[in-house]
Amino acid sequence: MTLALTLRLVSLRLIVTHLRAAHVQQSSRTYVDTLAQRGNPGLRAPKKLWWAKELTPDFHVAGRLSERQIKYAADGGFKSIVSLYHYDEPSKIGEEYLPTSEEAAAIAKQSGLQHRVVLESGNSDWASVQAVDKLSAIMPTLEKPVLLHCHRAYTISFVTMMHMANASKHNPNYKPQVDIQKFYKMAAAMGIDFTMDFTQKTAAEITGEEIPENLPTPNVVPKVWYDYWMAHPVYKNWYTAGQIRESHLEKLQMDGFIHVINMRMGVDDENGNPSQEQVTLINVKDGTPTYGNKETGPRQIPNTLKNLVVDSEKDNSYVAKDSNANFESRNPGEFGDEIGYNEDRERQVLEKAGFQYHHMPVLSGGKFSPELFGKYKDKLLEIGRTGEPVLVHCASAHRVAYMTVLAAALQYNKDLDWALQRTRELGFVVSPTEHKDVYLMYAAWLDSNKFNSTKDEL
């Protein structure tokens, strides 16, 4: 076939795919490319678990976990942890220690979690029917929800979704039914790529289906971004996150992140009033105001914290070897001070490490509006148009999801339907009836016709 003809065929196929996509979007506002409608990231403790990636409500995936992350998994409602690999050696993320499998099992036990390892020591053959088989054998023994992990939340996503595809094939009542199309769409929606020959081969073998043509591929820059696996890819160079830790900075740099935009409140707000948000603490529930109120004292004093304990049965040693309480009260690794989260500290540390740091505070739980986005729009686009990876973070990756999807939509000329779909894929529902303040903000910037008509109705 001549090159010209091949090119023409390719572009024809692209047009057909586009038409089909447009049709699907119009016929259903709720169309998403995920296995099921995802919930907000983070199960029952979004500030602690924003990095857990939801495949389905029962299965979330992650990279290699620190001791703190295992404890947070328990605090937030996970019942089991599964490690794909057997780690004989400890590792590190920045200065933070990452336990061996044996140590992780002991921490999980202390936290009240089941813990299992899929592959035996030395076996790293993840893209295999055998690995899926082993996970499938473990699954019935686990209490849900399960947090499954590998090094970077990549290989475990493959094995877990293949387990679901196999279960779907053998049991028509299995939910959600995962076929090869769904598998590839979900991977693309998560920003990960399994279109290599060896993964295609295993996927075809497990599902018994042929590999579809024109596999969906992720729209992410860089393509392999998951050295910092905790980030949530939004589109191209835009990523979101919850509160990053000082220990994460090295991995962020490995991924090529240059810009970090922080949307948490600063130490003081624009009127000069104290406005520190909260840090996360082991065995302490989120919530209660930083500075206290009529009912409660300042958050980080023992008298307040002891009423916020997740599990009062826990030993003091659960928090740290020399702890004199069974709850934590400071979190310097998260840029916390004696009051709460301290944005000045984050700025100092990130600037020293060489990041381009930008502070664009958005009130947590506040209303979104066209004006709020308007305040930051030009700066956001200026940063985005460098094409360099941008990490936009808050506490739980929630408020930033709304702002970042809109920034990406404007930079890349996407429409309102795209923004609504992408927001859903990230676990947040925006419509004329749900989070309508966000809907109006989107409509105002992406579709002024819809903005004017919806606004009049409301």
Ligand SMILES: *[C@@H]1O[C@H](CO)[C@@H](O)[C@H](O)[C@H]1NC(C)=O
């Ligand atoms: C697929 O599911 C069947 C039925 O549950 C099970 O016997 C088999 O081991 C599974 N295969 C894989 C590769 O997981």
Ligand SMILES: *[C@@H]1O[C@H](CO)[C@@H](O)[C@H](O)[C@H]1NC(C)=O
């Ligand atoms: C929407 O309303 C604004 C202000 O009321 C107006 O300037 C704009 O032209 C309207 N847009 C459309 C498409 O009607």
